[in-house]
Each structure stands twice: as C-alpha cells, then as structure tokens.
Amino acid sequence: MILVFCELKDGKIRKASLEALSEARRLSGDAPVAALFVGTSCVGSNDAATFGADAIINVEGPALGAYSSDLFAAVIADAVKAKGATALLGAATPLGKDVLPRVAAKLDAGYAAEVTSLALVGSKLQAIRPVYAGKAFATVDFSSSIQVASTRPNVFSATECPKAGAVETLPVPAVDFKAIVKEILAKGGGKQDLTEADVIVAGGRGLKEGANFKLLEDLADAIGGVVGASRAAVDAGWGIPHSMQVGQTGKVVSPTLYIACGISGAIQHVAGMSGSKVIVAINKDPEAPIFKLANYGIVGDLFEVLPELTKAAKALSLAK
Amino acid sequence: MKILVALKQVPDTETKIKVAAGGTSLDPADVKWITSPYDEYALEEGLRLKEAKAAEVTTVSVGEEKAKDVLRNSLALGADNAVLLKSTETGDPLAVAKILAAYAEGKGFDLVLFGNKGFGSDNGAVGAMVAELLGLSQANLVTKLEVGEGTFRAEREGDGGTEVVEGSLPAVITAQRGLNEPRYASLKGIMAAKKKTIEEVDGATVSAAMIVSALTLPPARPEGRKLDGDAATQAQTLLGLLRDEAKVL
Ligand SMILES: Cc1cc2nc3c(=O)[nH]c(=O)nc-3n(C[C@H](O)[C@H](O)[C@H](O)COP(=O)(O)OP(=O)(O)OC[C@H]3O[C@@H](n4cnc5c(N)ncnc54)[C@H](O)[C@@H]3O)c2cc1C
Numbered sequence A: 001m002i003l004v005f006c007e008l009k010d011g012k013i014r015k016a017s018l019e020a021l022s023e024a025r026r027l028s029g030d031a032p033v034a035a036l037f038v039g040t041s042c043v044g045s046n047d048a049a050t051f052g053a054d055a056i057i058n059v060e061g062p063a064l065g066a067y068s069s070d071l072f073a074a075v076i077a078d079a080v081k082a083k084g085a086t087a088l089l090g091a092a093t094p095l096g097k098d099v100l101p102r103v104a105a106k107l108d109a110g111y112a113a114e115v116t117s118l119a120l121v122g123s124k125l126q127a128i129r130p131v132y133a134g135k136a137f138a139t140v141d142f143s144s145s146i147q148v149a150s151t152r153p154n155v156f157s158a159t160e161c162p163k164a165g166a167v168e169t170l171p172v173p174a175v176d177f178k179a180i181v182k183e184i185l186a187k188g189g190g191k192q193d194l195t196e197a198d199v200i201v202a203g204g205r206g207l208k209e210g211a212n213f214k215l216l217e218d219l220a221d222a223i224g225g226v227v228g229a230s231r232a233a234v235d236a237g238w239g240i241p242h243s244m245q246v247g248q249t250g251k252v253v254s255p256t257l258y259i260a261c262g263i264s265g266a267i268q269h270v271a272g273m274s275g276s277k278v279i280v281a282i283n284k285d286p287e288a289p290i291f292k293l294a295n296y297g298i299v300g301d302l303f304e305v306l307p308e309l310t311k312a313a314k315a316l317s318l319a320k
Numbered sequence B: 001m002k003i004l005v006a007l008k009q010v011p012d013t014e015t016k017i018k019v020a021a022g023g024t025s026l027d028p029a030d031v032k033w034i035t036s037p038y039d040e041y042a043l044e045e046g047l048r049l050k051e052a053k054a055a056e057v058t059t060v061s062v063g064e065e066k067a068k069d070v071l072r073n074s075l076a077l078g079a080d081n082a083v084l085l086k087s088t089e090t091g092d093p094l095a096v097a098k099i100l101a102a103y104a105e106g107k108g109f110d111l112v113l114f115g116n117k118g119f120g121s122d123n124g125a126v127g128a129m130v131a132e133l134l135g136l137s138q139a140n141l142v143t144k145l146e147v148g149e150g151t152f153r154a155e156r157e158g159d160g161g162t163e164v165v166e167g168s169l170p171a172v173i174t175a176q177r178g179l180n181e182p183r184y185a186s187l188k189g190i191m192a193a194k195k196k197t198i199e200e201v202d203g204a205t206v207s208a209a210m211i212v213s214a215l216t217l218p219p220a221r222p223e224g225r226k227l228d229g230d231a232a233t234q235a236q237t238l239l240g241l242l243r244d245e246a247k248v249l
Helices: A015-028 A045-051 A069-083 A094-106 A210-223 A231-235 A267-273 A302-316 B037-053 B065-077 B093-104 B126-134 B187-195 B231-245
Strands: A002-006 A033-039 A055-060 A087-091 A110-115 A117-121 A124-131 A136-142 A147-151 A166-169 A179-186 A199-203 A226-229 A257-261 A278-283 A296-299 B002-006 B009-011 B033-035 B056-063 B081-086 B111-115 B137-147 B151-157 B161-168 B171-175 B199-202 B210-216
Touching: A002 A015, A002 A069, A002 A094, A015 A033, A015 A045, A015 A087, A015 A117, A015 A147, A033 A045, A033 A069, A045 A055, A055 A069, A069 A094, A069 A179, A069 B126, A069 B137, A087 A094, A094 A110, A094 A147, A094 B093, A094 B126, A094 B137, A110 A124, A110 A136, A110 B093, A110 B210, A124 A147, A179 B137, A199 A210, A210 A226, A210 A257, A210 A302, A226 A231, A278 A302, A278 B231, A296 B231, A302 B231, B002 B037, B002 B126, B009 B065, B033 B037, B033 B065, B037 B056, B037 B065, B037 B111, B037 B137, B037 B171, B056 B065, B056 B093, B065 B081, B065 B187, B081 B093, B093 B126, B111 B126, B126 B137, B126 B171, B137 B161, B151 B171
Parallel strands: A002 A033, A002 A087, A033 A055, A055 A166, A087 A147, A110 A147, A199 A226, A199 A257, A257 A278, A278 A296, B002 B056, B002 B111, B056 B081, B081 B199, B111 B171, B137 B171
Antiparallel strands: A117 A124, A124 A136, A136 B210, A179 B161, B009 B033, B137 B151, B151 B161
C-alpha cells in the first residue's frame, strides 16, 4: 500500500498534498491508498476520500501543535509501519522536504526528492527527478523494501476519484523530541506560496527599483497570479524578500504560466523556472537568453508593456 | 566545542551537462569541480563559531581522491582538520548519510553542519538523514544561528515565513543562503593548507537503497514566438494567445 503524508492549511488539504494523493491513487490501481494527517486538529482530512484515499489516518494531539522534525518523523514512520505501507509519498513543501528524509532514514528507505514522474516497476517505485538544477533528469530505482518520495508541487494533477475514506486514528507516540518550532516570524501577508502558484509574474533588475514591483502586482492581481523575482532584484536592496526569489538558490517553481519581466535568463534563474508549462518573456534586449526559453516573447520596454497587459487583462476579467 | 562540517564536491553550477557513455551519469570531461555553494555557508558558520567560541572545526567529505581539493580549500579557509571518507558516488543520499554517521558516531561533535542541498543531486536529504541516524535534533534551511550552552536557536525558511527552531545540542544544521557571507582564502591560508595532511579513511561499507538508472537531458523547448506591434498591440496579442492557443488563462 502507498501511504501519503498530507498537510492541512486553514482546514483544507493543501493542493500539493492532493496532487501527491492523486498520484498515489493512479499508481495503486485497485490496491489501497491511505492518507495520513498530523496535527492538533485534523478537521478537513475527510476530503482525502474524494481524491482517492481508501483510508484516512488522523494523528491528533496538542503535542503536534508546533512542528518538531523528530516528533513528526516518528509519527509518520509509525504510521508506515502500522499500515504495512511499502511506499510513502508527500508533497515537496517546506515541511515535507524537512521531515521526509528523516522518515526515510528511520525506515532504512531510499528517498527521492522533488520527483516529477512516478511509476511502479514490479512492486517498487521508480521515480524521475530533476538534477543539476533542472538541466538533466535522473531515473531512480529503489532497492530498499520501503520507498519514500516527495512530489514537486504543480507537476502532478489533483484528480477526483472518490473512495471510502474510512477514518481511523493512531496515537501520538511518546517521543522526547529535541527540537521544535517556537514561533513564526510572519511576513508577506499570507499570499500563496510561489511553488504552488499557477501563475507567476516575475521581475528582475529591469524593474529598476522596488516601487516598480507594483506594476507586477497589478498584472498578477489582474490574471490571478503571484509575484516572484530574480536574485538581482532580491539582492538590489529593494525590500524584496528572499522568499520571492526564483532560481537555483531560490525557489524552484513549475507554474502553468511564468511571465519574466526584465529578467535576462541567467542559467541560475532558469534553473528555477524552466519547468513552467508556458513561459512569456518581456525584455527590451532581443538577444536576452530568456527568449530561447519563452513560448511567447515581447521585445519591448516593460514600463510600457506591463500597464497595457494589466489594462487588457482587466478588460477581459481574467482573475480567477 | 567540536564542529563537523560536511562538504560535497560538485560540478560548477555553470557546467554544461553532458551524459557519459552508459547513460547513467554525468560526463566528467571538462567539468570544473567546486565546493557545493551551500556548503560554503556551512563552513563559514563553523569558522565563525571557531573564532567566537574557540571551537574545533573538522571538515569531512565522502568521495574520491579528487574531493581532497574541497578539503584542502577548507583548510586554507581555517578548518583545523580535514577527513576524506573514501567512497564511490552512488547517487543515494541514505548511503552517504550512513557513511557520515558511521564516521561521526562517538566523536563528540556538538554541531554537524551541512549545506541545505548538494548542487547537482539536489536531494536536500543527507543532513536530516544524519540527524536521524545519530538521534540528533535538526534545523534545515537555516538563515540565522545562535548557539548557547547545550542549546541552539535557528531561524529557518519555513512555510509562512521565517520559523524559529529551538533545540538541544548536539544538532544538525543545514545552511541556506543568507546565513553569512563566506570568506575567501588568504594566500597565507592557502600556503599553510599545503603543508597540512588530509586524513584518509575508507568510508563504511553500506548498501545503496537506490541507484540512478538513467540520466537524460530535458527535451529542448520549441522555438518561441516574438510578438509584433506597439505595446498595446503586443499586450492584446499575448493575452489572446495565452487564452486561446496556450489555454493557460
Ligand atoms: C551560485 C549562483 C546562484 C545564483 N542563484 C540565482 C537564483 O536563484 N535566481 C536568480 O534569479 N539568479 C541567481 N543567480 C544570479 C544570476 O546569475 C543572474 O545574475 C541573475 O539572475 C540576473 O538577474 P536579472 O535577470 O534580473 O538581471 P540582469 O541579468 O541584469 O537582467 C536584466 C534584464 O532586464 C532587461 N531590461 C532592463 N530594462 C528593461 C526595460 N525597461 N524593459 C524590459 N527589459 C528591461 C535587460 O535587457 C536585461 O535582460 C545566481 C548566481 C550564482 C553565481
């Protein structure tokens, strides 16, 4: 059986988790799939049934209110053993990427990170994952009896496939955990995380100053997207947080649509966005490398083009 | 205080990736090898703790003979000792973690520092795996680290923003950009490093949990289309294409 570690956000299952669950369902055929939820409250986990969970396992308790990697790893590993699962999937979210390798080590299992394709060969997972910052793809075959993989958000589709979703609970293991998240220094006003965004409007050094990012926000609002940035823009001291950076040393994103404005297309930037389904480049330099990647290119001044795009998008009411 | 910093030798991030005959690995011809960029932050943090708290810094790399360059560089930057755990690349993070854990076990390190991922393999797994294998606390993607008496406080890049992780030592910390600005080696450091010995130990024999069975290049993206006209026309055309041709809006 495949067990999927799912995350809830504001009482709803994260899209990236639904994608992992759907993929588990697709891989499993008629074999059972279980969805695992861990937290102070697992309200909202029932929706896993809609996306193919035969069983829903809730591990709830006040001890799980704050994230502790060692405690969460113990909870997840216990669930794998309790269900006799041979494969464990989870979305490659910040939490998933933190905990899943630890779980893998606990289970003496191989771990493939940020996979973009999965198959079952015999009874074992086979994964394809980007390496060298997306410049190549590795096919990974496991030999361990349990296999663990994190799925890259926005790559697998979340498809409804209703199943029974029988709910069970497992106890919180008594773990004397050694580290815990004490507080979250919130910033960025709760906008959607870049890695899960469908549409990204990104700006680079060509924006000239931080205040001009307003142009990107306006367009993003008009087409239902979020704003990202190149490292040059983040490093320029424009007040753009590193959490918005796309690229090799920032976030790796795979949105449906990526609009690069005033970004030259340096290899380290491309590493973070070449998995985008459709790429648009707006740049005044016709030789900018970003055009090699772009499905649609506009050679022009972004200060003229962006307001026109926003105006036209508003006229079409494209925001979802 | 004893600090272990794990370093990985990786292809330069500008490397044009070519697949070796056999189709499972990188063609090493023309590759320039460097210390994985995130590992530089880990090493710098170790060196700063050495300066602030008189810590002893040992660097370690799992790899082949050529990985000694990375270790030599760490000595030039100020590491006290360097150890090569000889092993051939398997592409399996768990195998690497086991070799590192076997080495570190019982040596009394208070901190084990890593980059948050090795460039190239991009697994971001070895640090957390070593933490698990040695039963240590962990904080990944750390951008700020404070070390107290038997405890640490780390700021890390989490979901909603910066998370503050507190835990006990010994701990595994994986470094993210922003943690510090790595120093450059001084000429004096480079000269001194030439005289130091790099300890060579056979890495523990471990079986791989997975292998890379194929390495392929992504399909080239089809030639794009440049849009004509003035800004207003380009904007109209683009939105039309995104909606009707690409169907992404
Ligand atoms: C180890 C390492 C890691 C790195 N990691 C990252 C990373 O994660 N992410 C990242 O982005 N970079 C990263 N970089 C940096 C990268 O190499 C580039 O320096 C950076 O991406 C450049 O950002 P940019 O495209 O915004 O700026 P530039 O390269 O300066 O490009 C600006 C572009 O804007 C265009 N432009 C200017 N004015 C206008 C206008 N009015 N209208 C339209 N177009 C205009 C110009 O023609 C130009 O193409 C990394 C570098 C290294 C060495």
